[in-house]
Amino acid sequence: VSTFDQNLARSSNRADLRPRESGPANLADILERVLDKGVVIAGDIQINLLDIELLTIKIRLLVASVDRAREMGINWWEGDPRLSARAGELESENRELRERLDRLERALGDGKGEGRGS
Amino acid sequence: LYVYGIVNAASATSLSDELQLVTEGGLTAVVGLVPADDFETERLREHLRDLEWVKRLAVAHSEVLDRVAAATAVVPMRICTVYRSESRVREMLRDGAVRFSELLAQLTGRSEWGVKVFSVRPPSIPEPEAEAPQLGGAGAAYLLARRRERDVLAQTDRQIDQACEEIHELLCAAAVQGAVNPPQRQTPGEMLLNGVYLVDDQAVEPFREQVRELGQRYESFGLELVATGPWPAYNFVPEDVATAS
Numbered sequence: 494v495s496t497f498d499q500n501l502a503r504s505s506n507r508a509d510l511r512p513r514e515s516g517p518a519n520l521a522d523i524l525e526r527v528l529d530k531g532v533v534i535a536g537d538i539q540i541n542l543l544d545i546e547l548l549t550i551k552i553r554l555l556v557a558s559v560d561r562a563r564e565m566g567i568n569w570w571e572g573d574p575r576l577s578a579r580a581g582e583l584e585s586e587n588r589e590l591r592e593r594l595d596r597l598e599r600a601l602g603d604g605k606g607e608g609r610g611s
Numbered sequence: 612l613y614v615y616g617i618v619n620a621a622s623a624t625s626l627s628d629e630l631q632l633v634t635e636g637g638l639t640a641v642v643g644l645v646p647a648d649d650f651e652t653e654r655l656r657e658h659l660r661d662l663e664w665v666k667r668l669a670v671a672h673s674e675v676l677d678r679v680a681a682a683t684a685v686v687p688m689r690i691c692t693v694y695r696s697e698s699r700v701r702e703m704l705r706d707g708a709v710r711f712s713e714l715l716a717q718l719t720g721r722s723e724w725g726v727k728v729f730s731v732r733p734p735s736i737p738e739p740e741a742e743a744p745q746l747g748g749a750g751a752a753y754l755l756a757r758r759r760e761r762d763v764l765a766q767t768d769r770q771i772d773q774a775c776e777e778i779h780e781l782l783c784a785a786a787v788q789g790a791v792n793p794p795q796r797q798t799p800g801e802m803l804l805n806g807v808y809l810v811d812d813q814a815v816e817p818f819r820e821q822v823r824e825l826g827q828r829y830e831s832f833g834l835e836l837v838a839t840g841p842w843p844a845y846n847f848v849p850e851d852v853a854t855a856s
Contacts, residue, residue: 519839520670521795522725526845527669527690536614536693536703536855538650 612642612700613650614692614855615675616843617711619719622683630679633697635704638711641679642700650693680843684719686711687843689853703855710852722815722841724808726782726822728775729800732833734767767832774829775804778836781825785818786810790846800835807846815841 612633623632623639633640648654658664672690679685694700704711783789786808794802810818819838826836 520666522839523673524666524669525792525795526842527673528665536691537695537699538652538655538691538693 612640612694612697613645614688614694614700614703615641615643615672616679616685616687617641617704617707617715618679618683618685619712619715625682626679627682630675633700633704635701636708638704638708640700640704641675641685643675645693647695650691655691676843680722680841684715684721685843686714686718686848686852687845688855692855707852707855714848714852718809718844718847720812721787721809721844722812723844723846724786724810724815724818724838724840725842726778726804726806726808727795727802727837727839728778728804728806729835729837730771730803730833731800731835734771734833735831771803771832771834774832774834778825778829779804779806781821782806782808782818785814785821788847792846803834809844809847810840 618626618639618641620634620637620639623634626632626641631642631644633642649658669690676685676687680687694703779789779791788809790807792805792807794805808818822836822838826834829836
């Protein structure tokens, strides 16, 4: 049992914690605060920047969807990890671009000359 | 030694004796003894690939800092801040003494609150006004209707953008400091604003009252405001301080 698990076990049954309003995205909130600021490995540890970049990408996805990331975690690291990390990010970027394009096309086809940027 | 956060030595006495502390000068680091193996480059690299490990570490990190923050002002350190020895932790405390102390002074008696604005349902759109007498045929009427629909939607979008700006401004006014993070994705309802605010302890009730009041004001826009807190001031610690660099 690691120190973290012990800390966790101890803290979770303490009554003197100030209550926090629990929202549906509480775990996502924790991950966002603790991880999503861009990961920096600090102190005396030496770690390759590429590893950190990779972790940052992965964590963005984790924060984006705690449950979906769990499913992804199953095969996330099969094959070339850097490749699959990129693929995931490119895929979502592509999807966003496609959606923007759709919106723009709709706006254009809908009334020329009065187009209002969104 | 894994460093969770830094507090003023004077207030460290109020911390639970379950927490391990290293004090140097006027500052105290809240630390935990972790197996050195887990944080050696190769093992750490493996661990960081394990989402469950990262998630567990993040939650534990946050739980410890919650306990500390409940007792006193704390500068939360970044996850995975590890030193090889107690003397290295002392060195870090000495080197960062001025910045840690300044920041602790700013954070004392304050905590972080998050307010998220969601679009939970379509805004109630006003009924179109009485039809003007129609001049054209069915095609013209169709175009007119489409144009009106588009105008109403664009107008509503603008109103919602303005509402979010106003919400953020008013919450900043009720807080010491405010900032906006990128919206989280994959949430129930679209997240339009992901604000974080540093709030004086005495101002927490007025702040939450403001959140409730804004929630009511913009209910007809289909907006919902969700507040979380108190959090340690994760969003109000500059990166170089949080990483002791």
